[in-house]
Amino acid sequence: MGIFIQILLVLLTLLGVGIIVYTRNIVHAAYALCLALVGIAGIYVILMSELLAVVQIMLYAGGVVILLAFGVMMTNRLRGDKVISGSNNALIGAIISLSLFSALAYLISNANFRTANIDHNDQIREIGISFLTEHIVAFELIAFVLLVALVGAAYLAKMAGDE
Amino acid sequence: MNEEHLTYYLYFAAFLFSSGVFVVLTKRSAIFVLIGVELMLNGANLVLASFSQYDHDMKGQIFAIFAIVITVCEVSIALAILLNIYRKTRVSNLDELREVGN
Amino acid sequence: MISFVFYLAFLLIFVVFAVYAERKTAAFIQNRLGPMEVGPKGILQTIADLLKMLQKEDIRADAVDLIPFLVAPFIVFAAVFTGYSVLPINEVVGGSGISAGVFFLLAVVSLDVLGILMAGWASNNKYSLYGAMRSVAQIVSYEVPLGISVLCVVIISGTLDLSQMSANQSHGLLSWHIVNHPVLIIPFIIFFIASLAESNRTPFDLPESESELIGGYSTEYSGFRWGMFMLAEYGMMLLLSILGAVMFFGGWSSPIDDFGTGPIWGSIWLLSKALILIFVQMWVRWTLPRLRVDQLMSLSWKYLTPLSIVMLFICALWKLWIIS
Numbered sequence: 001m002g003i004f005i006q007i008l009l010v011l012l013t014l015l016g017v018g019i020i021v022y023t024r025n026i027v028h029a030a031y032a033l034c035l036a037l038v039g040i041a042g043i044y045v046i047l048m049s050e051l052l053a054v055v056q057i058m059l060y061a062g063g064v065v066i067l068l069a070f071g072v073m074m075t076n077r078l079r080g081d082k083v084i085s086g087s088n089n090a091l092i093g094a095i096i097s098l099s100l101f102s103a104l105a106y107l108i109s110n111a112n113f114r115t116a117n118i119d120h121n122d123q124i125r126e127i128g129i130s131f132l133t134e135h136i137v138a139f140e141l142i143a144f145v146l147l148v149a150l151v152g153a154a155y156l157a158k159m160a161g162d163e
Numbered sequence: 164m165n166e167e168h169l170t171y172y173l174y175f176a177a178f179l180f181s182s183g184v185f186v187v188l189t190k191r192s193a194i195f196v197l198i199g200v201e202l203m204l205n206g207a208n209l210v211l212a213s214f215s216q217y218d219h220d221m222k223g224q225i226f227a228i229f230a231i232v233i234t235v236c237e238v239s240i241a242l243a244i245l246l247n248i249y250r251k252t253r254v255s256n257l258d259e260l261r262e263v264g265n
Numbered sequence: 266m267i268s269f270v271f272y273l274a275f276l277l278i279f280v281v282f283a284v285y286a287e288r289k290t291a292a293f294i295q296n297r298l299g300p301m302e303v304g305p306k307g308i309l310q311t312i313a314d315l316l317k318m319l320q321k322e323d324i325r326a327d328a329v330d331l332i333p334f335l336v337a338p339f340i341v342f343a344a345v346f347t348g349y350s351v352l353p354i355n356e357v358v359g360g361s362g363i364s365a366g367v368f369f370l371l372a373v374v375s376l377d378v379l380g381i382l383m384a385g386w387a388s389n390n391k392y393s394l395y396g397a398m399r400s401v402a403q404i405v406s407y408e409v410p411l412g413i414s415v416l417c418v419v420i421i422s423g424t425l426d427l428s429q430m431s432a433n434q435s436h437g438l439l440s441w442h443i444v445n446h447p448v449l450i451i452p453f454i455i456f457f458i459a460s461l462a463e464s465n466r467t468p469f470d471l472p473e474s475e476s477e478l479i480g481g482y483s484t485e486y487s488g489f490r491w492g493m494f495m496l497a498e499y500g501m502m503l504l505l506s507i508l509g510a511v512m513f514f515g516g517w518s519s520p521i522d523d524f525g526t527g528p529i530w531g532s533i534w535l536l537s538k539a540l541i542l543i544f545v546q547m548w549v550r551w552t553l554p555r556l557r558v559d560q561l562m563s564l565s566w567k568y569l570t571p572l573s574i575v576m577l578f579i580c581a582l583w584k585l586w587i588i589s
Contacts, residue, residue, distance in 0.1 A: 010175060013175075013179075017178075017179065017182050017202065020182075020186060020198060020199075020202070021182055021185060021186060026192055026194055026195055027330075027333075027386060028333075029195060029198055030194075030198065031333060031379070031383065033198050033201060033202075034376075034379055036202070036205070037201075037205065038376075040179075040205055040208075040209060043172070043209065043212075044209075044212050047172070047212050047213050047215075047216050048216045049212045049215060049216070049221075049223075049224045049227070050363065050364055050365055051224065051228065051365060052208075052212055052224045052227050052228055052231075054365045054368050054369050054372050055228055055231055055372075056208075056231060057369075057372040057373060057376070058368075058371065058372035058375060059231055059232070059235050060201075060205075060231065060234075060235075061376060061379075062372060062375030062376055062378065062379075063235060063375075064201065064234070064235060064238050065379060066378055066379065066382065066401065066405065067238060067239060067242055068194060068197065068198065068238075068242070069379070069382050069386075070382075070398075070401070071194055071242045071245065071246065072194055073382075073386060073394070073398075074246060074249075088189055088190075088191060089188070089189060090189050092188075093185050093188040093189035094185060094189075096184065096185075096188060097181040097182065097184045097185035097188070098181070100180070100181045100184055101177055101178060101180075101181035104177035104180070104181070105174060105177055108170055108173045108174060108177065109170070113169055113170075114217075115169060115217050116217050118216070118217060118218070118219055120216075120221075122364060123221065123224075123364060124364050124365055124425065126221065127221060127224065127225060130220065130221075130225065131225070134220075135225055138229055142229055142232050142233070145232075145233060145236055146232065146236060148236075149235075149236035149237075149239060149240055152240055152243070153239050153240055153243045156240070156243035156244060156246075156247055157243055157246075159247060
């Protein structure tokens, strides 16, 4: 039962990635990205990272995909034909990415990983405590980066609206 | 989860990363390139998460959460910039953008 | 599994009665009688409407983008219904034991925006796209005060798990969160206003305003798929009402200590509190006029979000000084 769910999630994500690589319609690619992201969130749950899975659904699938879809729809202004995107040099791109994948696969197959059996209960409490004790500098910096991004995006939107 | 399953997930993450590279290299529209960057970042996060299941402190998961937050900031700013460029030049095709501009 | 079957059955039966209750409430507020013909006092009206809707032809225009058009209503309903998985029923049957209970609910509910966007774009129709854009902007803007007011309750109760939150409030009326910690009254009002906006109800129903946009993003849909959109709207109303009952009004615990305890009484209390909140939502719908889109956005970003951040700070102070 467990292995069946893992294979199902991996196939779902592969379907999403396949649609992104194959389609020429940007809106369909954004929908397929959402499918791939939800599949990856399911894989995170199997890898016992529950908080990461929920953050992935909330931020990526619920935020970034909406943003992308809005972006596509705004740049096309109700005209349906401009949503198609062509592709350049597909053969050279395929060769480069296949060679990258084979290099990574060679490294993975030659590595020797040690595993251990850790019991994960009550993850959220421990992650919250470690955010405020061990990783507090990164936490505060992230808050600052979010603030800068918020102000920057608002300013850029205002600049566009002044046209 | 034993060591075999770990390597399968690492192969899967490498596949996600390389298909992200393929999308970035070949597609013409700027927003498609952003989608490819998202795929690459998800591949990297998957590697982090698959190693964090053997860590008592879950450092991999925390790192991946920070990476997701930074990605969200980057995508929103990138989209705002793309919308600005589109409004000024009516072009959203990355090849033609090279010729437009000062 | 029990919770899935229970909530699915309850949602379907609830929609049948809720449509009748809404029409009768609207009628009495507007000083008329409402449906009276079909069945005694018009009780069978919804069943007649349901039969009519189910046997209507599923119209598909030629120029629509076929797969997103067909799939969109089901995505909206699936996203709303997945949120029901973490709600408890009574003290014996809790929801799913996810450690990130409420957080998961908020994350999944933000996925229904994608279904609305798919419906609007795939309809290939200017009015659908305007309705979809307005609805997406409204839902995304009101998720911020909704999430922050939920965070206020989570700070005070100390747990994200909804069954545990209900169990913390099970010592009678005085242990309910809104009575025991009066600082939660304003977050409750913010939560209520945001829940009206999340389900596209008046005064926030600009996306489906019948006088301006015909039907908004559901214009091109007919028959069962249109019914799915309405089912998703009532489902979201019920979901946020049950969430409000669990977080603020004690969940499945009875107001009088020791009177109505036990599993059956527990679910009766929970559903009664949720139904009272739904009645208030219907009452608000037929009393207040609709907000314009710029008033709607400025209400969310200029008033509700700063107010909820201030209340977050006050709730954190309350937890620090009064509780410990």
